[in-house]
Amino acid sequence: MNTEARRRWLNPMRARAADEPHRVATPLELLFDLCFVVAVAQAALPLHHAISEDHVRDGVTHYLMVFFAIWWAWMNFTWFASAYDTDDNLYRITTLVQIAGALVLAAGVKPAFEDSDYAAITLGYVVMRLALVAQWLRAARNDPPRRVVALRYAAGITIVQVLWLAHLALPASWSTPVFVVLVVCELLVPAIAERAPGGPTTYHPHHIAERYGLFTIIVLGESVAAATVAVRAGLDEGEHRAELISVAVAGVIIVFALWWLYFDRSAHDLLTSLRASLVWGYGHYVIFAATAAIGAGLGVVVDHETHHSHVSRTVAGYAVAVPVALFLVAVWFLHVRPMQTGPHVVACPIVAALVLLAPLVPAPVPVIAGLVVVLVALTTVNAHGRQSFVNVD
Incomplete structure (x- = not known):
């Protein structure tokens, strides 16, 4: 591999400036949004059918749970990209893996609504989240001032993903209360990580x-x-x-x-x-x-x-x-x-x-x-x- 090719693959992930002029959404971010909206559409359609068939409570419950997975994965990528979007090959590939996870999640919406089967949704969600862990580990390596912040993100996200996978083995009657607990854990990760020495990240x-x-x-x-x-x-x-x-x-x-x-x-x-x-x-x-x-x-x-x-x-x-x-x-x-x-x-x-x-x-x-x-x-x-x-x- 020549020097230029190596640079494209191993370009250091530097933190972008919070006051960078003319900062706008990139084509990759727009593709990311477009693919996530596929998941949003898949969640809204069964909500429509559930309410029409007078299954309002179950339909709304499933919708709120599915939508959290879509929104949280989208939001975490958005804030990360605002601080660390290098647009090199590794960054693009990792982001495309996250998009693939969103499509797996979308494919699991129907079983979640019809049979309370969250296996596919959880798999797609974990794929998205672990791909982001790889991004945070890369940021930890290349951004020394915010290394502790990045490592806290990576550790926190990984721990919660293990808990999401374990959640699949629990009885169905535990699903909703355990889901709420895990949502709280997810929400706490940024709040804790951003307060680490060197934080917060340089979002724009x-x-x-x-x-x-x-x-x-x-x-x-x-x-x-x-x-x-x-x-x-x-x-x-x-x-x-x-x-x-x-x-x-x-x-x-x-x-x-x-x-x-x-x-x-x-x-x-x-x-x-x-x-x-x-x-x-x-x-x-x-x-x-x-x-x-x-x-x-x-x-x-x-x-x-x-x-x-x-x-x-x-x-x-x-x-x-x-x-x-x-x-x-x-x-x-x-x-x-x-x-x-x-x-x-x-x-x-x-x-x-x-x-x-x-x-x-x-x-x-x-x-x-x-x-x-x-x-x-x-x-x-x-x-x-x-x-x-x-x-x-």
């Missing part, structure tokens, strides 16, 4: 905000796809065409409004400390899971309108209302509350509460769409007021 606030924003857009696309299905069903179903097209239009409006609310302000200014970054990063579990669930909820409403579901109109309405309300509360808590003051700050939680009342009236999805449009209007007026105040100063 603008890059992180962009990565989260891109994933939010992609997951919102899943809900747009659900609205498209409603349009197609409306065109095919002469008897229920008006109702289905109304649901489709309202669904698209909801998605557009949620996009507007999420991107009303840049979030990078919020990532000012380790604590703030952890709260912001962890809180996005609610945003991502709720966003994907909105698409599933629209599917449930379509099933109800075409008499293909076993749930009432109210339950079908709540399949959309609950994730929309959770999205609004999460965006308020993570984006609005830390950056704004004044009476208008309570608009988001108030609208979220009204959204939860919408399923009690006829045509709940159009009502929800109207409520979020009003919230967007209030947000826009407030933003104009802030801008005018700045210009006067």
Whole structure:
């Protein structure tokens, strides 16, 4: 192997600067997101069917568990890449292994929902996580100032993966409580590792905000796809065409409004400390899971309108209302509350509460769409007021 080839294979993994100019998502990161959205879609589809068949509790439980595996693996790679993306051959190969793990996880979603069989999901998850361990060990070797941080990550992740594999041998009745314990263990790893001598890692606030924003857009696309299905069903179903097209239009409006609310302000200014970054990063579990669930909820409403579901109109309405309300509360808590003051700050939680009342009236999805449009209007007026105040100063 010549010197150039050796350099490409063994390029040291240096920490990237937290204030590096013009830092943007790479093509590899975009591929990573795209493949993970396949897993998100696989999780949302059985949630839709479970609610339509009136297996709400089991469907929601499985969905939240599966979505945690998807989100946590995506999040850990995203923050690691923000600090250590060298884009050399070893880095690319290790990242592609993580993507392969995500595809294995996606293939295991159906058995998890139908038979509570988490073997394939756990295998795919462990593959993703152990590939990241290899990345952290490489970072430990090449970044001496943060060696302890990297080794803590590698050790913590490895220990928890062993526990995940052991979890498969436990009785089914232990599955949920042990899952909760292991989730807590996963969440503690970054909190402990980043506080090691030399920490925290040099994540890039603008890059992180962009990565989260891109994933939010992609997951919102899943809900747009659900609205498209409603349009197609409306065109095919002469008897229920008006109702289905109304649901489709309202669904698209909801998605557009949620996009507007999420991107009303840049979030990078919020990532000012380790604590703030952890709260912001962890809180996005609610945003991502709720966003994907909105698409599933629209599917449930379509099933109800075409008499293909076993749930009432109210339950079908709540399949959309609950994730929309959770999205609004999460965006308020993570984006609005830390950056704004004044009476208008309570608009988001108030609208979220009204959204939860919408399923009690006829045509709940159009009502929800109207409520979020009003919230967007209030947000826009407030933003104009802030801008005018700045210009006067």
